[in-house]
Amino acid sequence: MRVAVLPRDQAALVITSAMAIAVRICSVANLALTIPLLFDALLSRGLSAALPIPLTILVVMLALSLVTVFKPRPWLVGAFLAVGAIGAVVFQLSLLAADPGLYKEAFFLLNRPAISLVLVAVGATTWLSGLIWILIGFAASTLASVAVAIIATQPLHTGWGPILMVIFYVVAYLLLARIQALQRQRVPDFEELDAETRRHATEEILRDRVTAAVHDTLLLRDELTRRPRRARRHPTARGSVDTTRCRVAANIGRGHCRG
Numbered sequence: 001m002r003v004a005v006l007p008r009d010q011a012a013l014v015i016t017s018a019m020a021i022a023v024r025i026c027s028v029a030n031l032a033l034t035i036p037l038l039f040d041a042l043l044s045r046g047l048s049a050a051l052p053i054p055l056t057i058l059v060v061m062l063a064l065s066l067v068t069v070f071k072p073r074p075w076l077v078g079a080f081l082a083v084g085a086i087g088a089v090v091f092q093l094s095l096l097a098a099d100p101g102l103y104k105e106a107f108f109l110l111n112r113p114a115i116s117l118v119l120v121a122v123g124a125t126t127w128l129s130g131l132i133w134i135l136i137g138f139a140a141s142t143l144a145s146v147a148v149a150i151i152a153t154q155p156l157h158t159g160w161g162p163i164l165m166v167i168f169y170v171v172a173y174l175l176l177a178r179i180q181a182l183q184r185q186r187v188p189d190f191e192e193l194d195a196e197t198r199r200h201a202t203e204e205i206l207r208d209r210v211t212a213a214v215h216d217t218l219l220l221r222d223e224l225t226r227r228p229r230r231a232r233r234h235p236t237a238r239g240s241v242d243t244t245r246c247r248v249a250a251n252i253g254r255g256h257c258r259g
Contacts, residue, residue, distance in 0.1 A: 016176070019130060025069060030119065053094040061083070061113055064076075067080075088141070117137045118162045130169075135166070141162045
């Protein structure tokens with residue numbers, strides 16, 4: 001029974017794409033859960049007037065993140081990083097302008113958009129592509145935190161969220177790389193194996209045809225060498241052969257038969 005097996009590149013694409021989808025879904029979940037946290041933090045402090053700007057930023061980032069889930073194209077992911085980095089800076093500055101104490105008391109809320117910057121990925125055939133996108137997102141998140149620290153004249157504080165996310169996914173992609181390496185050592189390349197099988201089958205067919213042609217040639221040679229001998233031994237047979245040759249020549253207009 002023949003079992004259909006995906007080529008290695010296609011199988012790798014399926015695995016890395018599934019991991020990339022999981023990363024982007026985590027980003028969407030993080031942004032969506034930040035909205036109720038934002039309401040709770042500001043309303044409990046009587047800062048409802050400060051809601052519009054950070055809420056708008058969260059909604060825009062959430063919409064872009066949803067787009068990248070369904071269309072994980074590199075330029076869309078890059079646009080999310082660019083808009084998200086600016087949005088993360090404005091998000092933190094708007095909240096700090098309303099209450100500077102949030103930098104120490106509720107930093108878990110301030111760096112939520114920065115966490116989503118780390119959670120970016122595109123489907124690729126190699127684990128290295130996914131790892132590079134995670135590191136690019138971490139760099140964008142770090143730059144946003146540096147910009148906030150400089151503009152707000154606060155000590156640099158990135159929080160553990162982005163660091164834990166990048167560590168988790170770096171380990172995940174490295175494990176995926178190790179698994180793929182082990183699979184290449186233990187599982188044969190079915191495309192190469194199938195091509196080798198077809199090549200051997202073609203060689204076998206050609207060998208059979210050559211053998212049959214040689215066999216037919218030998219039989220024909222033996223037949224041609226035996227005919228003159230039979231004609232000398234049996235004059236009647238020789239006469240019939242001559243008659244046949246004469247008739248053939250007459251039919252094609254190259255001679256005529258004598259009585």
